[in-house]
Amino acid sequence: xxxxxxxxxAESSAIIRSGLEAQLRKLTGFHFQIxxxxxxxxxxxxxxxxxxxxxxxxxxxxxxxxLHQLRxxxxxxxxxxxxxxxxxxxxxxxxxxxEQISIYDTPEELKQxxxxxxxxxxxxxxxxxxQQLLSVREKEIVVCVVKGMTNxxxxxxxxxxxxxxxxxxxxxxxxxxxxxASGLTVYAIVNKLVELSxxxxx
Amino acid sequence: MTTEKKPKLKxxxxxxxxxxxxxxxxxxxxxxxxxxxxLVMSRFGIEPGFDEKTIGEVCRHNKxxxxxxxxxxxxxxxxxxxxxxxxxxxxINNCISLExxxxxxxxxxNYFLKFRLPxxxxxxxxxxxxxxxxxxxxxxxxxxxxxxxxxxxxxxxEEKTVFPYVRDLLKGKKNPKYNISIFHKRHDQIELKITxxxxxxLKYYPGKGGNWFNSxxxxxxxxxxxxxTHNQIENNLFTPxxxxxxxxx
Numbered sequence: 001x002x003x004x005x006x007x008x009x010a011e012s013s014a015i016i017r018s019g020l021e022a023q024l025r026k027l028t029g030f031h032f033q034i035x036x037x038x039x040x041x042x043x044x045x046x047x048x049x050x051x052x053x054x055x056x057x058x059x060x061x062x063x064x065x066x067l068h069q070l071r072x073x074x075x076x077x078x079x080x081x082x083x084x085x086x087x088x089x090x091x092x093x094x095x096x097x098x099e100q101i102s103i104y105d106t107p108e109e110l111k112q113x114x115x116x117x118x119x120x121x122x123x124x125x126x127x128x129x130x131q132q133l134l135s136v137r138e139k140e141i142v143v144c145v146v147k148g149m150t151n152x153x154x155x156x157x158x159x160x161x162x163x164x165x166x167x168x169x170x171x172x173x174x175x176x177x178x179x180x181a182s183g184l185t186v187y188a189i190v191n192k193l194v195e196l197s198x199x200x201x202x
Numbered sequence: 203m204t205t206e207k208k209p210k211l212k213x214x215x216x217x218x219x220x221x222x223x224x225x226x227x228x229x230x231x232x233x234x235x236x237x238x239x240x241l242v243m244s245r246f247g248i249e250p251g252f253d254e255k256t257i258g259e260v261c262r263h264n265k266x267x268x269x270x271x272x273x274x275x276x277x278x279x280x281x282x283x284x285x286x287x288x289x290x291x292x293x294i295n296n297c298i299s300l301e302x303x304x305x306x307x308x309x310x311x312n313y314f315l316k317f318r319l320p321x322x323x324x325x326x327x328x329x330x331x332x333x334x335x336x337x338x339x340x341x342x343x344x345x346x347x348x349x350x351x352x353x354x355x356x357x358x359x360e361e362k363t364v365f366p367y368v369r370d371l372l373k374g375k376k377n378p379k380y381n382i383s384i385f386h387k388r389h390d391q392i393e394l395k396i397t398x399x400x401x402x403x404l405k406y407y408p409g410k411g412g413n414w415f416n417s418x419x420x421x422x423x424x425x426x427x428x429x430x431t432h433n434q435i436e437n438n439l440f441t442p443x444x445x446x447x448x449x450x451x
Contacts, residue, residue, distance in 0.1 A: 177401050178398055178402065179395075179398060180395060182341070182344055182345040182348050183395075183398045183399075183402055185341045185345070186341040186342055186402050187402065187406055189337050189341045190338055190406040190408050196337040196340060196341075
């Protein structure tokens with residue numbers, strides 16, 4: 001199945017621009033919609049109108065620090081930015097980009113980098129959906145942890161393996177961004193999962 | 203070791219990128235442009251009231267090794283601009299006097315343990331006193347106390363084990379049972395748990411908030427940052443300098 005991607009190429013050299021476009025079109029597994037931007041004056045308007053998922057831009061056209069502003073001003077916050085490199089570029093500039101491509105990259109490398117973006121995107125979506133909402137099982141486990149039970153004890157109580165408990169605990173930590181038992185205590189009390197008197201150890 | 207190399211040149215060598223402070227810059231300019239360097243200054247034992255004196259003059263007046271002071275200052279300023287980068291200075295032993303860096307780290311520990319954290323605890327207690335259900339306040343305070351306990355343990359390990367080891371090393375005595383990579387391996391990110399406190403308060407705090415709450419929260423932000431940079435100094439300046447020293451002995 002082909003992946004649909006809308007890409008903007010911002011580069012002042014027509015030769016490089018069309019060369020990159022030709023290379024992209026040869027890649028299998030993608031269906032591209034490509035927008036060419038030849039000068040920085042057209043950049044904002046073109047991004048605003050087309051809302052590309054990926055912007056491939058020469059660092060000569062815009063300073064890295066300005067990328068965030070560009071995303072905000074054009075209402076295209078999730079746009080990934082790749083630096084298009086064919087001269088030596090300040091390392092400090094490059095950290096503003098999500099990825100870099102060099103004009104010497106092989107088609108395979110190019111494809112890999114694009115695929116990586118698409119993967120990230122679906123993972124991000126998935127995480128957003130399940131973020132924060134604990135399942136009933138996870139809440140049970142939070143209560144046990146707060147009461148000071150070990151993984152073994154929790155596993156025995158709930159008829160699960162310790163391995164499953166560890167996986168649950170990892171998911172809880174990821175969802176809540178709380179890693180310590182005392183942090184979970186605060187969470188559990190605020191959300192009325194336990195009462196202070198339930199917690200024997202305190 | 204070749205100590206007769208010109209240290210001043212070395213300082214310039216091991217730094218790069220835009221504004222690097224030098225001996226000849228005015229102390230006032232450094233501090234007024236980067237107020238958080240006030241903390242660095244006082245941890246080195248430099249008193250305020252430096253008139254129009256240069257950094258070099260102020261350091262000599264306070265008997266502080268200027269190279270070390272500048273290395274720390276420039277490291278922190280650079281870190282603020284490019285937090286992701288981890289480039290330990292080249293030629294570390296020419297930029298740093300370990301004796302002076304230990305004084306700095308020791309004073310920083312004192313600051314966190316005897317001033318910053320107790321002060322933050324008082325503020326936090328005040329902030330949640332009337333505003334927050336009793337059980338939640340209890341859990342938050344407990345969380346904080348556990349955290350402060352961990353910071354204490356973390357820093358006391360350095361005071362009781364690492365610093366004596368380094369002082370011996372500087373005298374040429376090497377402890378066969380210890381080396382700095384042991385420290386490096388167990389050196390955890392002490393700021394992570396205070397980050398957790400920040401999340402907890404921002405996401406789940408059940409009270410109304412208000413001035414004390416905000417003030418406590420701002421203190422948490424700056425303590426988090428301060429602890430993180432403290433750790434970075436230990437990881438990127440202190441540890442590499444000791445590694446070098448270990449090689450030489």
